[in-house]
Each structure stands twice: as structure tokens, then as C-alpha cells.
Amino acid sequence: MRLYTHAACLQHDPGPGHPESPARLHAVLAALDRDRFAALDRIEASRASVKALERVHDPAYVARILSSAPADGLRRLDEDTLMSPASAEAALRAAGAVTAAVDAVLSSNASRAFCAVRPPGHHATGTRAMGFCLFNNVAVGAAHALAEHGLERMAIADFDVHHGNGTQDIFAGEPRVLFASSHQSPLYPGSGGVEETGAGNLVNAPLPSGTGPAAFRQAWEDRLLPRLDAFRPQLLLVSAGFDGHRADPLAQWRLDADDYAWLTTRLVEVARAHAGGRIVSTLEGGYDLQALAASAAAHAAALMD
Ligand SMILES: [Zn+2]
Numbered sequence: 001m002r003l004y005t006h007a008a009c010l011q012h013d014p015g016p017g018h019p020e021s022p023a024r025l026h027a028v029l030a031a032l033d034r035d036r037f038a039a040l041d042r043i044e045a046s047r048a049s050v051k052a053l054e055r056v057h058d059p060a061y062v063a064r065i066l067s068s069a070p071a072d073g074l075r076r077l078d079e080d081t082l083m084s085p086a087s088a089e090a091a092l093r094a095a096g097a098v099t100a101a102v103d104a105v106l107s108s109n110a111s112r113a114f115c116a117v118r119p120p121g122h123h124a125t126g127t128r129a130m131g132f133c134l135f136n137n138v139a140v141g142a143a144h145a146l147a148e149h150g151l152e153r154m155a156i157a158d159f160d161v162h163h164g165n166g167t168q169d170i171f172a173g174e175p176r177v178l179f180a181s182s183h184q185s186p187l188y189p190g191s192g193g194v195e196e197t198g199a200g201n202l203v204n205a206p207l208p209s210g211t212g213p214a215a216f217r218q219a220w221e222d223r224l225l226p227r228l229d230a231f232r233p234q235l236l237l238v239s240a241g242f243d244g245h246r247a248d249p250l251a252q253w254r255l256d257a258d259d260y261a262w263l264t265t266r267l268v269e270v271a272r273a274h275a276g277g278r279i280v281s282t283l284e285g286g287y288d289l290q291a292l293a294a295s296a297a298a299h300a301a302a303l304m305d
Helices: 022-031 050-054 059-067 087-106 137-149 165-171 213-231 257-274 289-304
Strands: 002-005 041-044 075-078 081-083 112-115 154-158 177-184 202-207 236-240 279-283
Touching: 002 087, 022 289, 050 059, 050 087, 050 137, 059 087, 081 087, 087 112, 087 137, 087 279, 112 289, 137 154, 137 165, 137 236, 137 279, 154 165, 154 213, 165 177, 165 202, 177 213, 202 213, 213 257, 236 257, 257 279, 257 289, 279 289
Parallel strands: 002 041, 002 112, 112 279, 154 177, 154 236, 177 202, 236 279
Antiparallel strands: 075 081
């Protein structure tokens, strides 16, 4: 399995006290250390091309993000989304990690990849930065797979505790992409109701505050995994957010690292059945450093099995 990351992703810094801190990625990379994860093929992420970004983002939005990193200090794009001097470079590398990983798994150089990157992406819409996200990394990767590799069917599984509103918004009318999400509801950003089905290609499983392992697994077992399986995706992308962990400060679920390992194994089964085992996973949320590190390691280990 390949691990894509880049030093710039450690330099994007939305400011003191912000939960989406560089320490998050330091914790993930320390957990994926060379002893326990010696078999990982470690790759420096390239920059996403403007062409790749413009498949899902408005050209004016791409230009604005690429020119908005301040020379020093911070620039605020919305209530909780800020740019520091390294942010545009980090955003390019984060999206570029996913497109490079898609190229690698579709050219059979690897069957699976994990992109340990930030800023996260799944809240960014075609025209708007929000929820700590600048470019929608998983959406850029998905659109790249459709355009450059001619896929007919691909799926995005999003298990971040927040709804991936940006990804849903971008692909709501795209029948080649199935988007399947579990998320806490009500919670930021407020979307993700079961009635939001797009062109029949969105499957949302909103679950209440307090959701624990049994209800989480049941939602995937009964509602999301069967849809993924029936869709027969040729490639599976994963928005891997670990903020449903019981220790996470931004949400109120009660999951453990084991639950992420369980779901990852089930996603690997779907990929093996239909996609030649091909999965590209990219880091989204997760704000308790210990829980994030343990959960990301459990996810990566299950992807490697
Ligand atoms: Zn989240």
C-alpha cells in the first residue's frame, strides 16, 4: 500500500487554538511510523493541476484560493476556515495526493493508498471554502478518475462524523458516482438527510448524538454497504474522518478505533468484489490527537490486509 503525504500539509496552520492543527498530521504520521508500518510505500504528494481542480471547482474559486494565502498572519475565508502562508501549497498537495493515488491504483502500481494530508476537503463545494476545507480532495480525485481513466462507476464512502456536503453537492447529478455517508445529525453542516438522494446516487445515513458501535455498524451493514455492493464500483474512494471517536471534542458519537478497522475491512471486501481491491482513502477530520492516531493506524492496517 502507498502512503501519500507532503511537508507542506504540516505547515498549513489556521492559528492557535484551532482544532484542525498541524499536530493532527504529526500524530497520524507518528502512528504510521516506519517500524509498525514498514511495508508502506511512502510517496511525496505532487501538486494537483489547475485542470484537475477545475473539474470540480469554479475557475474563479480556484484562482481565489491559489492567490489568497497571506504573506504572514492569517486570512479568514469563513467562520472557521482560515489560510496561513503555506495553505495554498498544502491544499495543492492534498488534492494532488489523491489524484496521484488514483493514477497509481488504476495503473496497477498499487491496489490501495492512504493520503495523510490536510487541509481536509469534504465540506468544500464547487464555489465555497467551509468547515476547514479549501479544495475538495476526494472529489478532485473522483473527477480525475472519471475524466482520465474513463471509469463508468465509482463510489465514495464517507464515514467522517460530519456530512460531506461539498462532495454531495459536487456529485449530486453525476450518476457515475455513488456517494454513501454516515454522519451525526443534527450537526454541522446540517445537510445529509435520508431524502437527499440526488440522481439516485446519494445514500445518507444520519445518526443521532450518542451513536455507538452497534448502531454505526448496523447503519453500514443494512443501508450503506448493500448500496455500495449493488453499485459495483470500479474504484472506491474513502473520506476517512475519525471524529466519530468517543474522545473527539467536535461531535458526540462513541466509536472506537476498532469500529474504523471493522468498517475498513468491509470496504476492502466491496473493493475486492468489484474494483480489483482498489481503494484510495484520504484523511478528513479527527480532532482528539490520540484517538485520531489510533483510529488512522487501525484504518491503515485494515487497508493493508
Ligand atoms: Zn468531521
